[in-house]
Amino acid sequence: MARPRILVVGAGFAGVGCVRRLERRLVPGEAEITLVTPFSYQLYLPLLPQVAAGVLTPQSVAVSLRRSRRHRTRIVPGGAIGVDTDAKVCVVRKITDEIVNEPYDYIVLAAGSVTRTFDIPGLVEHARGMKTLAEAAYVRDHVIAQLDLADASQDEEERASRLQFVVVGAGYAGTETAACLQRLTTNALKQYPRLDPKLIKWHLIDIAPKLMPELGDKLGLDALEILRRRGIEVSLGVSIAEATAERVTFTDGRVLPCRTLIWTAGVAASPLIAALGAETVRGRLAVTPELSLRGSDGVFALGDAAAVPDLAKGDGAVCPPTAQHAMRQGRTMADNLIATLRGMPLVPYEHKDLGLVVDLGGRDAVSKPFGIELKGLPAQVVARGYHWSALRTNVAKTRVLTNWMLNAIAGDDFVRTGFQLRSPATLKDFEYTDAYLSPEQVRAHTAATVIRH
Known part of the structure; x- marks a missing residue:
């Protein structure tokens, strides 16, 4: 039989x-x-946001x-x-x-x-996702490329547009992506002395009225405070109306010169x-x-x-x-x-709900294990401890832990690999x-x- x-x-x-x-x-x-x-x-x-920020190597989360x-x-x-x-x-x-x-x-x-996408002019042509390993690797290269090109440019308008970054979707993926990449670009300034720190601006927007409402009001506000303290401009109740290769138009009428649009508004x-x-x-x-x-x-x-x-x-x-x-x-x-x-x-x-963890990079995090609200270093320990324990193999656990330790000791690197340089990079190409x-x-x-x- x-x-x-x-x-x-x-x-x-x-x-x-x-x-x-x-x-x-x-x-x-x-x-x-x-x-x-x-x-x-x-x-x-x-852990994809940490791959995009270079804290973890792609192999460590695969x-x-x-x-x-x-x-x-x-x-x-x-x-x-x-x-x-x-x-x-x-x-x-x-x-x-x-x-x-x-x-x-x-x-x-x-x-x-x-x-998940919507019928927004220019969205599928110009937005980048954070759903696959290839997308995370591409976004990392793209962000570092904007710093390189802005540093080399003599055109002030071009420089300004390359140093504005927009992330749509203030859920876990979008919030962690904006936080980790903003930390990367901030730490990169030592390598780019010609760039004005005031020109580098990260925007996190969401049509929802709250940041990560699943966290509850208190932790949601704590996360919002951490992001704004680090210079990330968070706009709630706002989405994008149109996207082109060099600018993004918000639904509230603002038009930003921008060449990096990361879309994480749901699945x-x-x-x-x-x-x-x-x-x-x-x-x-x-x-x-x-x-x-x-x-x-x-x-x-x-x-x-x-x-x-x-x-x-x-x-x-x-x-x-x-x-x-x-x-x-x-x-x-x-x-x-x-x-x-x-x-x-x-x-x-x-x-039974085990709680939520949000890693915002460095010592910044908010977590809610078993209903206990934490922020800062204790929350970071819980967040990374949960992710580390959830990895299935000892090889993966060793790689991730080694990467975290190396990043804590040696800091970020700003190497642009160029693997995806000439590849199509729309959402449908990656997914x-x-x-x-x-x-x-x-x-x-x-x-x-x-x-x-």
Whole structure:
């Protein structure tokens, strides 16, 4: 009798958490596990701002899948571009651009999310994201390049535009990105004696009325005070109306000469979800508390791609797209798959909030572990301790800790690698948002391949 085939799509916190638990708890030979991912690593997303600032190297937050797996999972190097739930086939575009079918008995959709954009003139052409390792590396090179070009320029207008930086989105990603990169440019001034410190200006804007409202009023105000004390101009209730290569127009009418626009204003579920043609909640796949898709046999979803009911809050609330939820859902997902294989009842996903941590660089941080409000150095110790402990492998923990120590002792470096210098750098170039098939294309593809074979 053939072994059941479990196909996991995505190697983020949710997907890897599910696979690792399956490897530990399944009896050898009980099922075949396949993981579909374009990269051979799990990205530790919360530390990307520190990669952009050069505090951490890209390799230190790219946790190897080969090193941590137990040699029971087949890894397909590619991205899922469609799913035919009737035929039980996932369509995969391999990194060679070859399109193949991966049949399954059970599929776990942990495809994650992409940067959410809006119909703002010039946004997708000129904004840069902070969702992938390539984007973080690009943003670092770009920011340092602006300092180099401003230092070399004899044109005062050009110099002013290169030294204005705008980050849209005052959530965790945007706030930490603005804070870490502002610290980098401030520390860089010793290397650029010709630059006027007053010309370097970071702007953090958000249409929301509060900075990181999840922190609560007190810690939110503490974070706001830290940012403004460091010279970051925070504008709430404001977004951008238009972006060009050399300026940004705010919705309040301000026009800033600016050549760096970083967009972190929320996330949207992977476009793969639309390829299913199933019910969604705010773009995320509607699933049961047990993480299964109603009406589809053997289909499960979790993490940023799924609207998982938040049983702790009730009233129709769904879990926010955070790493903390994704990791825990991955474990519940694995347990429910094993229960399905063994004919046992499934368990709903429930959680207890562990709190929040926000690393603002240096000794600046705000944290709320188990409801205890902290700021400054104690908050920084909690924030970095949490991130360090969440890294899956000892190699990754050693690299991150070594990087932190080196940065604390030797300070920042301002090397521009140039790896992405001539590469397209729009959001879709880094996040491949136009690579997916429609439900009709998926069905036509699977029907054609079944006929051929």
